[in-house]
Amino acid sequence: MLIDPIQSYTTEKIDYLTNLRTQVILHISTQHDPKKLLAFLPKSGIINIEEWEKTVYIWFANDFALTQAKKLFNKSFKEAIHELYNSQFDIAYCVYQPFSNGSPLLINLQKLLNLTEKDKKADQDAQTSREIKSDLSSLFWILFDPNFRFDNFIAGANNQFAFSAAKAVAENPGTAYNPLFLYWNVWLGKTHLMQAIWNEITSSDPKKVAVYLPSTKLTDEIVLALRNNKMSNLMRKFDDVDVLLIDDIQFLAGKDRTQEVFHNIFNDFHAKKKQVIMSSDRPPKELIWIESRLRSRFALGLVADIQAPDFETRIAILESKLENKQEFIDFELLSIIAQHIKSNVRELEGALNILLTRKKLSGKETTEDDIQACLQTLWYANSTNIPSAEATFQQNKKSDSSFDNIVQMVADYYGLSVAELKSEGRKKEITTARQILMYIAKQHFKRTLEKTSDYFWGKNHATAIYAIKNIEKKLKTDETIYHDFQVFMEWVEQ
Numbered sequence: 487m488l489i490d491p492i493q494s495y496t497t498e499k500i501d502y503l504t505n506l507r508t509q510v511i512l513h514i515s516t517q518h519d520p521k522k523l524l525a526f527l528p529k530s531g532i533i534n535i536e537e538w539e540k541t542v543y544i545w546f547a548n549d550f551a552l553t554q555a556k557k558l559f560n561k562s563f564k565e566a567i568h569e570l571y572n573s574q575f576d577i578a579y580c581v582y583q584p585f586s587n588g589s590p591l592l593i594n595l596q597k598l599l600n601l602t603e604k605d606k607k608a609d610q611d612a613q614t615s616r617e618i619k620s621d622l623s624s625l626f627w628i629l630f631d632p633n634f635r636f637d638n639f640i641a642g643a644n645n646q647f648a649f650s651a652a653k654a655v656a657e658n659p660g661t662a663y664n665p666l667f668l669y670w671n672v673w674l675g676k677t678h679l680m681q682a683i684w685n686e687i688t689s690s691d692p693k694k695v696a697v698y699l700p701s702t703k704l705t706d707e708i709v710l711a712l713r714n715n716k717m718s719n720l721m722r723k724f725d726d727v728d729v730l731l732i733d734d735i736q737f738l739a740g741k742d743r744t745q746e747v748f749h750n751i752f753n754d755f756h757a758k759k760k761q762v763i764m765s766s767d768r769p770p771k772e773l774i775w776i777e778s779r780l781r782s783r784f785a786l787g788l789v790a791d792i793q794a795p796d797f798e799t800r801i802a803i804l805e806s807k808l809e810n811k812q813e814f815i816d817f818e819l820l821s822i823i824a825q826h827i828k829s830n831v832r833e834l835e836g837a838l839n840i841l842l843t844r845k846k847l848s849g850k851e852t853t854e855d856d857i858q859a860c861l862q863t864l865w866y867a868n869s870t871n872i873p874s875a876e877a878t879f880q881q882n883k884k885s886d887s888s889f890d891n892i893v894q895m896v897a898d899y900y901g902l903s904v905a906e907l908k909s910e911g912r913k914k915e916i917t918t919a920r921q922i923l924m925y926i927a928k929q930h931f932k933r934t935l936e937k938t939s940d941y942f943w944g945k946n947h948a949t950a951i952y953a954i955k956n957i958e959k960k961l962k963t964d965e966t967i968y969h970d971f972q973v974f975m976e977w978v979e980q
Contacts, residue, residue, distance in 0.1 A: 495590075500590050500591060503531065503532045503533065503534075503535075503591055504531070504532075504590075504591055504592075504593055506532055506570065506571060507531050507532045507591070507593055508593055508598060509566070509570050510532070510563065510566040510567065510570060511523065511527065511593070511595065511598060511599075512598070513562075513565075513566040513569065513570060514559055514562040514563065514565075514566055515599060517562050518558070518559065518562065520599040522558065523559075523595060523599065524595050524596065524599060526551050526554045526555050526558065526559075527551070527555060527559075527595060528592070528595050528596075529546065529547035529548075529551060529592065530544060530545060530546045530547070530551060530552075530555065530592075531544070531545060531591035531592055531593070532544055532591070533545040533580075533582060533591060535571075535575075539912070540572075540574055540575045540576060541575060541576050541577065541578050542567050542571065542575055542576070542577050542578070543577075543578050543579075543580060544563065544577055544578070544579055544580075545579075545580045545581065545582035546579065546580075546581055546582070547581070547582070547583065548581060548583075549581055552579050552580075552581055555579070556579055563577055564576075564577055576913075634677065634678045634681035634682050634685060635682050635685055635686070636649075636652075636653055636656070636682045636686060638806065638810075639678055639679060639682055640795075640799060640802045640803045640806055642795055642796055642798060642799030642802065643796055643799065644792060644793040644794060644795045644796055644799055645679075645792040645793070645795070645799075647790050647791075648668055648670075648679065648790040648791065648792050649679065651663055651666055651668075651788050651790045652666065652668070652679050652680075652682065652683050652790075653686075655683060655761060655763065656682070656683045656686035656687050656690075657686070657690075659687055659694070659728070659729050659760075659761035660728075660729075660759040660760055660761045661759065663787040663788035664756065664759070664761055664762060664786075664787045665752075665756070665761075665762040665763065665764060665783070665784065665786060665787045665788075666761075666762075666763045666764070666787055666788055666790070667763075667764050667765075667766070667769075667770060667784050667785065667787065667788065667789045667790070668680070668763070668764070668765045668766075668790055668791070668792065669765065669766045669767060669768055669769050669789070669790075669791050669792075670765075670767070670791060670792035670793075676733075676765055676792070679792075680698065680731055680733065680763065680765060681698070683729075683731070683763060684696045684698060684729070684731060687729055687761075694728040694729060695726055695727050695728050695729070696727070696728060696729035696730075696731065697727045697729070697730055697731065698731040698733065699730065699731065699732055699733070700732075700733045700734055700737075700965055701732055701733065701734050701735050701736075701737040701738050701744075701965075702734070702737050702963055702964070702965055704732065704738075704744060704748065705737075705738070705741055705744045707720060708720070708743065708744050708747050709743075709744075712743070717747075721750075721751070724751055724754070724755075727760070728760055728761070729760065729761045729762075729763070730751075730755060730760070730761070730762050730763070731763045731764075731765075732748075732762070732763070732764045732765070733764075733765050733965070734765060734766065734767070734965050735764045735765065735766045735773070735776075735784070736766045736767055736768065736773055736776075737965065738776055738780075739773065739775030739776055740775055742777075745776060745777050745780055748780070749777070749779065749780055749783075752780070752783055753783075756783070756786070764784060769789060769791065770782075770784040770785045770789060771785075794828055795828075795831065797824055797825070800823075800824035800827070800828070800834060801817075801820055801821065801824050803831060803834055803835075804820045804823060804824060804834055804838060805820065807834070807835055807838050808838065811838075811842065813842055813845075815838075815841065815852050816852070819852055819853075819854060819857050822854070822857045822858075822861070823837050823838075823857060823860075823861070826861055827861075827864070830973070832973075833864060833973075836864065836898075836899065837860050837861070837864060840860045840863060840864075840898065841856055841857070841860050844856050844859075844860075863894070863895065863898060864895065864898075888931070889926075889927060889931050889933070892923070892926065892974065892977060892978060893907060893923055895974075895977055896919050896922065896923055896974060897919065899919075899970070899973070899974075900915050900916075900918075900919045901915075902915065902916060902919060907919055907920050907923065907942065908941070908942050918967065918970075920942060920953065921953040921954070921956055921957040921960075922957055922967070922970065922971055922974065923942075924938050924939075924942065924950050924953045924954055924957070925953070925954050925957045925958065925971075926974060926975075926978060927941070928950075928954055930975075930978050935950045935951060938950045
């Protein structure tokens with residue numbers, strides 16, 4: 487979306503947008519602590535309303551504020567827009583850098599929320615500390631979910647060693663195992679365990695600055711620093727970090743300059759006894775496209791792996807998820823799920839979500855038929871009720887019906903309908919899912935561009951060319967899309 491410079495807005499437009507913003511803030515202040523609003527919303531505003539997109543755009547000064555606001559206030563923002571503006575409109579979040587220096591669209595939240603002088607002083611003190619960390623968080627992009635803790639991580643035989651090592655590091659960062667190198671395949675609890683380390687460290691010592699940095703983001707920051715001749719500024723940022731968590735270190739392969747810079751960062755952290763934690767999809771010795779001097783440093787502390795959960799652990803995971811959702815499914819039915827979904831924790835939760843949705847819509851308790859239908863949706867054939875489904879898929883995976891199955895599964899994965907995927911909807915999750923499917927259609931089902939574009943919306947195949955090229959780029963740079971694609975390919979190859 488292109489937005490005119492704020493300077494070009496008329497006085498009437500500015501007044502309208504700020505007035506709507508004021509009403510929205512007052513509306514959500516009845517549902518949240520005003521201090522929380524003051525912490526994350528002062529440099530934000532409603533910057534535009536696109537009638538044809540049916541979207542209200544809320545912009546923030548940096549990624550830190552945007553991510554926190556989306557996590558804390560997303561539902562309240564939507565409710566406020568629906569009630570105060572139009573129930574048919576959605577909201578979108580973006581970063582608008584000029585907000586960091588002030589803008590006519592900003593409003594005085596302190597005055598609006600009518601906080602006392604004592605509150606104001608406390609907030610100013612907290613803001614000073616927060617600005618230091620938010621600067622780092624804004625730079626390093628990823629924030630943490632407080633729900634990922636050690637006490638709700640399901641530890642079993644498959645992950646007990648890694649779990650114990652992670653707890654030891656969290657209790658004594660920089661001294662227990664440094665570095666800690668964790669490796670596993672996708673969707674086995676990596677995010678939970680790494681974020682549990684961060685949550686434990688910062689809860690025990692709030693003064694510590696811990697930064698979680700995907701390796702692709704590290705590369706982006708280094709490239710940007712080199713381009714702007716600000717490498718010294720970037721290195722100074724790392725001086726303020728106490729604990730550094732690098733995710734998917736394998737994506738440093740082939741990036742010689744990034745590896746060189748990270749080598750210097752690692753040496754500095756290690757010398758200063760500051761904790762480094764890394765994750766990968768394979769052990770250090772198998773990272774053959776990463777410099778040997780780095781691989782040797784990865785193994786200096788402790789290397790721990792996580793295997794696929796055993797049956798008992800899978801049952802425990804399912805029961806824990808149900809307990810958190812305050813739901814119940816009979817143990818025998820959970821056993822059927824655990825017998826078939828063996829190596830993917832995310833799919834275990836996905837199966838529960840499908841079953842609980844069925845239960846809510848039907849108003850009936852979950853039955854074995856529901857379990858079988860769920861497994862078939864996720865393409866896990868049951869040996870008694872659907873014995874030939876997997877074999878049939880193997881034999882006909884390039885067929886039209888097989889591609890239809892993949893489309894349905896991808897739609898379920900993202901919580902969408904097939905109709906939405908075949909529409910011209912522009913929401914991020916729709917376009918991402920659609921582009922991945924177009925890529926799969928061409929590369930793995932050998933569909934022509936014309937047939938691919940006809941399948942989704944029947945327009946010129948030039949759009950399919952763009953979608954395929956775009957997703958090819960994202961598969962190399964966006965680890966979330968890459969992981970999703972890997973899951974879909976497991977389905978295709980089954």
